[in-house]
Amino acid sequence: MTNNLQNVKRDLRAFAKRCKEVHYTDDLLIKFLITGMISLTSNLFSEVTNRSIENQKQEITTSIKNMHQKVKETRRENDKLLKNTNLELIQLMEQGDHVVKAPWSNWQYGLNYFNNNWNGTYKGRGDKQEKYPYEGMFQRSLSSFERYTSPLSKNYGKLALGSFRHLASSNARSGLASSYGIASNNPAQEPIVEINVEASIRPKTVKIDIPDLGIRAPRLQALTINGTEPPAVTVPEPKTPTKEVTIVQPNASPFTGFFFDANYNAITSLGGSGTATKNVTLYSGVEPNTWTNSGGVQGASKTGYIDGTLHDVSANNTDGGKLVGRTTNILYRRGNDNGTALTLESLTLHLRGFYDGTDSAGNSSTTASSDTWSDTGRGAEGGADAKNGTSSVVPTRGTIGIHTLLNVNVKDTHATLYGRAGFLTSETWRSGTVTMSDTNIDVYNDQNSVYYIMPSAYGTLARYLSPGGANDNFYIGGLKGKTNVNLHGSGNSVYLSAGISGARHIENTGKIDSDGASNIVYSGIGYVPDWSKTWYQNRGGSPRTPRPEYGNKNIMRSVIKLGTGGGQVNLYGDENVGLFFGSKMGGNDPKSWEKNNRIAEFQTKDYIRKASFIGIYQGEIEFHAKIGEKTSVSGAAQKTITSSNLNGGNLNGNDPDFVEGGVGIFSQSGQREGISPTRDLGVPINASNGNDYTHIGTLEDDTIHNLEVGNLDVRFGSKSKNGFMIISKLGTVIDVAKPHTSTDYISGLSSNITDGLNGATTSEADASLGTVIAYSEGTWDQNIHKLGSNSTYLTDNDNRTAGSTAAELQDKPSEVNIFAPVILASKSGIAYMGDNKGTVNAGYEDTSSPHDPTKDVFIKTTAVNHKSIIGFARNEGTVNIHGDIEAIDKNATSNKFENIAGLATLDTDALKSATTGGTVNIKNGNIKISGMAGFASGNGSVVNIDNGTGNKIQTGENGALAAVNGGKVNFSGGTIYHENKAMSSNVVASGTVTVDHSKSTPFMQILMRLQ
Structure with a gap:
């Protein structure tokens, strides 16, 4: 019987004892087991074998554990006994009450006990207090x-x-003694003994056959999953946008070989009145009656007129007694001293100068034109100033039709210029007003100037602006009225101003069309002060009388007002320029009047004659124009210019179906704050000629400011390609619609600026291609500007001497500052571009401390067609944008979601020496764009978007932000919508299909700062 059965029997007996009705018997045990304890069969039989094995394992484990515990307990008891024994030994040796001393040196010899308290202390030899001091526990x-x-x-x-x-x-x-207290020892070191410690456990092996119950683990059927291989991940590489900038190179040395023959007329029989020339055809420099409607004419050293009969006066003398030949100017006409105008009407003029193998600057050139006929007469002899201050004759190669003085009216007149010719010259020193009415000018070939504003010496101008006599009526000059001009040739100007100028109004309500290429509407190669800031305005208490022709005002300030009041400026040919302000003019010195002042300034006092021949303009500007609305006046394709035929609008290599490279305003004069009239622009404060120079130094009171453009409206049509609204170079600073700009003569500041023919509603079909609204390039350079009134100031500037103008301005960046909202309508257009260290500022944030918010000017920039770039900085250029940006393809029908708010690049193709990219800074507003917020490519290229977190970017294929090839984009935050169909943004209409984003990412190698 197993132990389990015995336990059951015993438990059953105990149960029977507690129950009086039950008596234990073996039969009861058997019945109990069969009927009531079947559930115990497992305990009685099935686990006997397993339990036996487990019990044996447990016994072995317990035995081993007990053995380890006994060993540990024995070791602890042994350590305790050793510790107590050592302590007792140490105490006995060092602190014992009993010390045995040598019997021959101690009186205790033979005494077998020691009393520690004898009411005294032994001080004799060998006492333990001295010999055995307590040294502490060892x-x-x-x-x-x-x-x-x-x-x-x-x-x-x-x-x-x-x-x-x-x-x-x-x-x-x-270093210590081996003794301690009364103990001393001699070190005796036991050798190192090796002891092998071996221990082994031999567990009892129990071998029991485990019965097979027939239970098997289930086998799972192998799973097969049919799937597609994931596509390879391709990192997108956004293509860096590029801009091929081809900038017109306006002639910085235009042809100025014009002069007059004093107050003499070439045709004496016509006298000096206006009525004598009515219905008369005048000619000079051409063979009469060889002119054609297409601009063809035969040149000749002849002058004459036709009043129904041909009268050639070439062999006659002028009323000055000199041979006429080809003359300097056909007519000399003077208005009345009281201000009443002389009227010329119903004139026809054919004019041509002489090509002598020199270029426009007067330098011999193998590519310059040369006439085959001989030039004789007043032109070849130089006119009123034959030698121009030199030792030999300086011919006047240009031919002028009419030279005016004081107030003159010109009506119903038609002039044709065939090269090196001018319709009318006006004296800057006696500032009369010439008013045109229904005057028409056709210009062919090159080096023509419709209106030439003749320069003078400073002293001449100052003398006529001083009080006294008839001069008081002529303190503001003007070329006004209605003149229709068609520029068929190339390299011509409508208005040319050179040298120091008096206050003058350039206004035209007529139509100026340029079918030709590389023409300039207004070419400024002279210093134009604001005379209202000088002594000459009130003349020491003698104010000017207001003039009705100037709105009953008397403010002595110049103004350029073109394309307004019903007037038009239409540029159809390639690389035409609206307004141009040039740097220091090269070439020969233009002739000027009068000689006495010229000698006093340029010879006696050694002032530099060309110091004022630089485009510094201190007046008001209102300029409206259209570029590329058509390819020509007729709408026909442009004619291509050749070396033998300059009458055409298409430059060789360009597309004749487009107007390429047209410019609204272009300045490279270096005008900016810091230039001094007396040190840099030739104001002769030390010259002497009577009272002429007494107050000339007050020009310093007219502090040189930036070039201020108050009102600008230049539109680009569908035929325009790669045009520019504003170009600033060589350190020039241009302010557009800046608050507090003078508006006494213009119609106010621009409320907005747009390049689109229809502004914000300009359709994609009507939009231009590749227009740049504001382009700034380069830095200020004394080597080009050559500022210096005399040799001393020039040397100081050239050497960057401390305190000189050049020391302060050298290498400062060109700038364009815009203070009005901008609407960019061009396809693939650029709102602001800073190139090669140039800077463009759109809006302004006050930087003074403390900050004055009333000075802030935040402007909104809107782009309405595709592939627009708001700010583009290249090769260390900078663009600063203060205000909202919106570019959502509003009017686009193609190429959507490719706009860029800020683009900075390093482009060695554009500038081989470039090593650092540009910088775009966007502040004080929100970006709302379909395309990219920032793209930086190349070393040092940075886009800083630091305008808060209100930005919204609906991405295209290039994502929202990209920095490649060492570029860097800093993003202050916003919401980026990277989706194939716009569903959650308000950038574009909900449901708008964007682009396939499967191969794009919202960020590309981006350094991003989130707030």
Whole structure:
């Protein structure tokens, strides 16, 4: 019987004892087991074998554990006994009450006990108080390494040394005696003994056959998943946008070979009145009656007129008694001293100068035109100033039709210029007003100027502006009225101003069309002060009388007002320029009047004659124009210019179906704050000629400011390609619609600026291609500007001497500052571009401390067609944008979601020496764009978007932000919508299909700062 059965029997007996009705018997046991305890069969039989094995394992484990516990307990008891024994021994040796001394030196000899308290102290020899002082408890080291490392071990020398008297370890008692208290010892080191410690456990092996119950683990059927291989991940590489900038190179040395023959007329029989020339055809420099409607004419050294009969006066003398030949000017006409105008009407003029193998600057050139006929007469002899201050004759190669003085009216007149010719010259020193009415001018070939504003010396101008006599009526000059001009040729000007100028109004309500290429509407190669800031305005208490022709005002300030009041400026040919302000003019010195002042300034006092021949303009500007609305006046394709035929609008290599490279305003004069009229622009404060120079120094009161454009409206049509509204170069600073700009004569400041023919509603079909609204390039350079009134100032500037103008301005960037909202309508257009260290500022944020918010000017920039770039900085250029940006393809029908708010690049193709990219800074507004917020490519290229978190970007294929090839984009935050169909943004209409984003990412190698 197993133990389990015995246990059941015993338990059943105990149960029977507690129940009086039940008596135990073996039969009861059997019945109980069969009927009531079937559930116990598992306990009785099925687990017997397993339990036996487990019990044996447990017994073995328990036996081993008990053996370990016994060993540990024995070791603890042994350590305790050793510790107590050591302590007792030490106390006995050092602190015992009993000390046995040598019998021959102690009176206690033979006494077998010692009383410690004898009411006295023995002071004799060998007393324990002196010989056996208490030195403290002798301790073993607590470090196992020091306690168990033998001095014979090779590792003993690695133990730290010390001098501690209470420690027993020898390495801790370096330099101490071996004795301690009354104990002393001689070191005796036991050798190192190796002990092999071997222990083994031989567990009892129990082998029991486990019965097979027939239970098997289930086998799972192999799973097969049919899937597609994931596509390869291709990192997108957004293509860096580029801009091929081809900028017109306006002639900085235009032809100025015009002069007059004093107050003499070439045709004496026509006298000096206006009525004598009515219905008369005048000619000079051409063979009469060889002119054609297409601009063809035969040149000749002849002058004459036709009043129904041909009258050639070439062999006659002028009323000055000189041979006429080809003359300097056909007519000399003077108005009345009281201001009443002389009227010329119903004139026809054919004019041509002489080509002598020199270029426009007067330098011999193998490519310059040369006439085959001989030039004779007043032109070849130089006119009124034959030698121009030199030792030999300087011919006047240009031919003028009419030279005017004081107030003159010109009506119903038609002039044709065939090269090196001018319709009318006006004296800057006696500032009369010439008013045109229904005047028409056709210009062919090159080097023509419709209106030439003749320069003078400073003293001449100052004398006529001083009080006294008839001069008081002529303190403001003007070329006004209605003149229709058609520029068929190339390299011509409508208005040319050179040298120092008096106050003058350039206004035209007529139509100026340029079918030709590389023409300039207004060419400024002279210093135009604001005379209202000088003594000459009120003349020391003698104010000017207001003039009705100037709105009953008397403010002596110049103004350019073109394309307004019903007037038009239409540029159809390639690379035409609206307004141009040039740097220091090269070539020969233009002739000027009068000689006495010229000698006083340029010879006696050594002032530099060309110091004022630089485009510094201090007046008001209102300029409206259209570029590329058509390819020509007729709408026909442009004619291509050749070396033998300059009458055409298409430059060789360009597309004749487009107007390429047209410019609204272009300045490279270097005008900016910091230039001094007396030090830099030739104001002769030390010259002397009577009272002429007494107050000339007050020109310094007219502080040179930036070139101020108050009102600008230049539109680009669908035929325009790669045009520019504003170009600033060579350190020039241009302010557009800046608050507090003078508006006494113009119609106010621009409320907005747009390049689109229809502004914000300009359709994609009507929009231009590749227009740049504001382009700034380069830095200020004295080597080109050559500022200096005399040789001393010029040398100081050239050497950048401390205190000189050039020391302050050298290498300062060109700038364009815009203070009015901008609407960009061009396809693939650029609102603001800073190139090669140039800077464009759109809006303004006050930087003074403390900040004055009333000075802030934040402007909105809107782009309405595709592929627009708001700010583009290249090769260390900078663009600063203050205000909102919106470019959502509003009017676009193609190429959507490719706009860029800020683009900065390094482009060595554009500038081989470039090593650092540009910088775009966007502040004080929100970006709302379909395309990219920032793209930086190349070393040093940075786009800083630091305008808060209100930005919304609906991405295209290039994502929202990209920095490649060392570029960097800093993004202050916003919402980026990277979706194939716009569903959650208000950038574009909900449901708008954007682009396939499967191969794009919102960020590309981007350094991003989120707020």
